[in-house]
Amino acid sequence: MARYGMMIDTRKCVGCYACRVSCQMQNELPVEESFIHFYEKETGVFPNVKNEIIPVQCQHCEDAPCVSVCPTKATYTTEDGIVLVDEDKCIGCKYCMVACTYGARTQSHKTGVVEKCRFCAELVKEGKQPACVSTCISNARIFGDLDDPNSDVSKAIVKYNAKPLRPDLGKSKIYYVR
Amino acid sequence: MIWGTIIAAYLFLAGLSAGAYLTSSYVARKYPEAKAVRITGRIISPVLMAIGLLLLILDAEAGLKHPLRFIYLFTNFNSVMTIGTYFISFFMLAAAYTALMEILKKETNKYVEYAGMLFAVATAIYTGFLIGVVAAVPIWNTAILPILFVVSAMSTGIAGTMLVASFYDSKAVHRMLGVKKIHLGLLSAEVFLIFTMFLVTSYSNESAAESVATLVSGEYSTIFWIGLILVGLVLPIAVESFELYNDKKMKETEAGIMMAAAGQGGIAGTLVTESSVLVGGFILRFLLLAAAVPVPFL
Amino acid sequence: MDQQDEKKLHTANLFSMLAELYKDPDMEFWNDFCNNKLLDQIKEELSLYGETAQWEVTDIPTEFSSLKKMYADSLGSQGVAIPVESLYKQWTADPSCTLPFAKSKGYLLGDPAMHVKFILNEFEMEIPEEYKSTPDHLAVLLELLSYFILHAPDEFTFHFMDDHFDWLEEFLLRLAETNSSPFYYQMTKMLERLLEAVRKEYIIMA
């Protein structure tokens, strides 16, 4: 079994939103809903300023709080470590939204079901890359098996010393280069 | 705010309901003659819980559209909400049974009542744990919160019961000094717990400090100071203390003893204190939901 | 001719007259419309449906130019509500479509249009060139309905009514936004009620 994860190199991210748009299309989201949120972190004082653009989506935590709090077991982790929502079980209680550290979940206006990044599980199954990865203009995103030391993503994480956003808060599976 | 007014109302009503149940059980034993109070507590308890549950269902949009999905609520024993669902279900059964017996004027099975009391306490604790286990929100994620919620549940439970009962039997309400003393103790404990919680969490965590700041000096400071502290806590504490003090004084004079025996204090004081406790109880939950500042992750 | 068949004739006639109302008005139409000719006839036929089809129009245009303006403001390509079914429904149900608007409303040639195209193909029917991008235009739908009432099995007609006229409520909401005359709103309101009445009859028949 694979343990899927991603690396995002924020130093390469120019904030073009291509990932957001292709994610919306892949997941058939209405334009107002998105699984990828962008944060800007400005540091320093003019003219010594740095601006970091950090795209954040579901981090597919291994000890995901959304999975443990979900009263209906609608949110679950697959064998491949992808956290998914079974929309036929979700009652829309939003407990998972409250519990998610990364604010990565959104409630569908139409169905009331809470949704989030799915690592494009159906594409991954076909051996393809998630939409946000394949569309990334600057190749800032790498996806693959974290358990395979020879996968591109594992190698890149080692090479760039990428880290989860908050390693102290749990084992999330998106690594960031900052 | 992911969880807003509706969930605040749900948490409030669940606590209130549990508190009312416990109040009525206490009164049944301590003041058997205060039937109106006992009956009130037993009737409003399942009714308020039911309203709370309806609000919860209303807020769960996807479930509302597919009601059968609510069955899954009983499936994840890792989730506080699932456990709470069991607590509430059992509590609801016991409370509804007790109320039914009261309406039918039949004897209540005391084991069922004991179970009801147990699950009432569990329900009150659950409302605290529901948000207390959320590690992402430090102001919630403290051991004090469940205690605070239980204390507030009891206090609102007493207030709710007394308020409704005073319309039927204002004398009885006035005679129950024991309840008043407990209530005063609970309210004082609440003040202590709120500020302890603020102090402890804001010293240890930045997000919690931010939450506290929005409450005491920021966006929600007006409603915090006026709504919760002044109206919800200080006012009832003052009035109840005054009443208890008066009571003591009255007992020292002959006329006073007679007056007290006749229960002529009027219901104005009760109306004011108990309503303000209820308002405070709701505001407390609303504010805690509103002031949630998640841990920073950037 | 039995009673039921005769009623069908009237109903079909009614729908085909109503279809005229949703077409871009021209001089020929105006000649039929002016002095209440068309509306009177519609009213006459409506009596068949008694109260269910009661209807009030307050602002009947008396000049060709004002009718044209009303049409343009309400139903024209820049009007508040274009009477095309696809615009009021999700563009496609096909999950494999990854266009940015696949699940959005407000786009032409959606699945409903494809279905009407399919029906036109199956029945070897043709519609004018200018409706090519909008085979699900209300005028086309009403003409088709009129035709089906007379020629197709009741069950099919019933389904067609069910499938292709369930957007009128949303359409009416848009029409209500107009600052111009309420004429088309009132007409459509009546159409909605009439459709409901006819639908009920079809349920009974089936």
Place this chain on the structure above:
Amino acid sequence: MLESKISRRGFIKASATTAALASAGTVGFQSWTSEYVKAGGQTKITEIPSTCNGCSSKCGIIGHVKNGRLWKLSGHPDHPYAKGKICARGHGYATLVYSKERLTQPLKRVGSEKFEPISWEQAYKEIGEKLNAIIKKHGPEAISLTEDPRASGKIYSPRFLHALGSPNYYTHHVVCSNSRDAGFFHTLGVTSTSADISSSKYIMFIGRSYGDAIRPSSVQSLVEAKENGAKIVMVDPRLNNTCNLATEWLAIRPGMDLAMVLAMSHVLIRENLHDAEFIKNYSIGFEEYSKELKKYTPQWAEKLTGISADTIERIAIDMGKAKPKALIEQSWRGAFGCNYENSTETGRAVALFNAMLGNIQQKGGSIITTKPELGKLDPVKHPSPKEPEFKKAGQDEFPLAYEEQGVATIVAKLAMEGKMKAAIYNHSNAALGYGNPKYMKEALSKMDLVVTIDVQMSETALLSDYVLPDVTYIERDEAVEGLSGKTPGLALRQQMVEKVHPKTKPIDIIYTELAKACGIGQYFNFTLDGLNEQMLAPTGVSYKELREKGVIMFEDKAIVPGTMPELKTPSKKVEFYSETFKKAGFSPVVRWVEPKVSPSGESFRLITGKQAIHSHTQTANVPILMQISKDYDLERIWMNPARAKKLGIKDGDMVEVKSSEATSKVRVKVTERIHPEAIFVPSHYGITSSYLKTAKGIGFGFMEHVPFDFEAWSGAGNIHEVIVTVRKVRS
């Protein structure tokens, strides 16, 4: 029996068998949908290679078509700009095809912003008559045509105009790269070079941001350069989004770029780091230039630019040492495409700095690109119209402007003077984007005939007498496009789906038919396919093959680094000293030129730039893109916190922006990322056409504040020569 008095106009035509077929019925929508979706898996999906129109890059895309409808878009792997990727705009812009906010039939204006549908025949007839009447009365020089050119337009539009006898063909470059083009053209003989980013070691950008005006391959090449350890210096009054990839940000005072380049050139010579060999062999006039440069010391530049003399020196020296794999990126609009009074001179100084580094035609340097040799129409069968007898309007005033592009806004000026009587705008929102909208509106109203060809009711269309509906890029074939670059190639825009609106037409047809109505049909006696066949003839590529592949690159004809071509300047060499400039009345060598206006302590300079999700104003009405603007408040102006504090403005506050031309209300993003002297406003907002419902009312139009003006050298729009004051207002 029922007898309808109303004449039946039913338009459904039933075939002989219809009644029989109908009596059997067919499937209802629900079962049809499930069948349709289920069958979808087996339905053949056709893949049609084409080019995007989300911006001017025209990246290669592949359209996936199912059941006659567009289904999916993907990037063309072989296209040099796309490299298999599509940006957000590319995905979003496809929405246009099935949008209800399109132009669907020819319209004639009957009042202010009021239109009446007319037939094509009537439109052609009336436009033709009016054009001929204007020619008769005022001569063909009173007619003009302006466009944001695409492959077909580039061929058909000037041909149409020439056939009428008018030379007045213009492009959008007046508010894009006219200054840079003029500066480069008279120096290197080309309006632009191409930067070999991925192989370069030291790259400087001046106002240009690959991350904000995206071409996928450009961003990738910059990432590659960074991975290879290149130094990347971003010169910009604002920390743009590409700064993430940069090693250094120089927060220059807006309008002072020329001073910096001059000082860097000064240092290069002083330190003897210029490529003397290259200069000797391939240039003229270096002596004069180096004499002029003597006064432009880094200390002098520090005062103007706000960048320390040390920094200027360090960078110039490092670039000199890294040469020839060092360059200043040529940019498009950037900071000197059409921005300041000194922009043409900045363009010239940049080209010359690159020449001093000897990086022309070097790996990691500036490449003078090559284009495939395309064929022309057979002159016997399809004779070209004869060259107009007049000079293009504006050429006398701005002889340095690149002739093919011209100075498009001269049309408005001449209209105001009553000399220009007709304007045709194709795929161009000139009234909102080219010059001050108020001025443009008045100018357009003074002409006898304004015709707009577009897909949407743009602000320009609203001011036109006739609006002709184009088909979208998804619904049309276009002329073969030659791709210039290090490697030359061919690309083709192809029709993916049948046109949605039957009454829309592609411009090759519009011009051909309009020409007939104007009596010049003989010049359009060919078809688009015929034209394409003839264009491809010399390339050895068949039309069929290009149609199948969409993109064909001629790897064997790629530029070999190190070989200097003969330049198209008068001297055939790099011109440090330009006789052409002298003749036009300007200094033959680059000199410091002050910007036209400068802010006081109280006011700001208003500057503009792009955002990655929009392309000019043409994507503003695309819901999936505009939603991003709404979610992240991207329409806000940027203000430095130091200035904001003084004005009592907090992040998110509503303010009033006031210039000599207009007053606008907008919210503020208070950020350290902007020079205190400048206010930045993205250039995609402020749509006023009520036909564009998604876009209308969001943000304000930058151009509303830009005074109608011409830069003296190239005629460019001087779009950053704007002073504004800002005050807090209630929202």
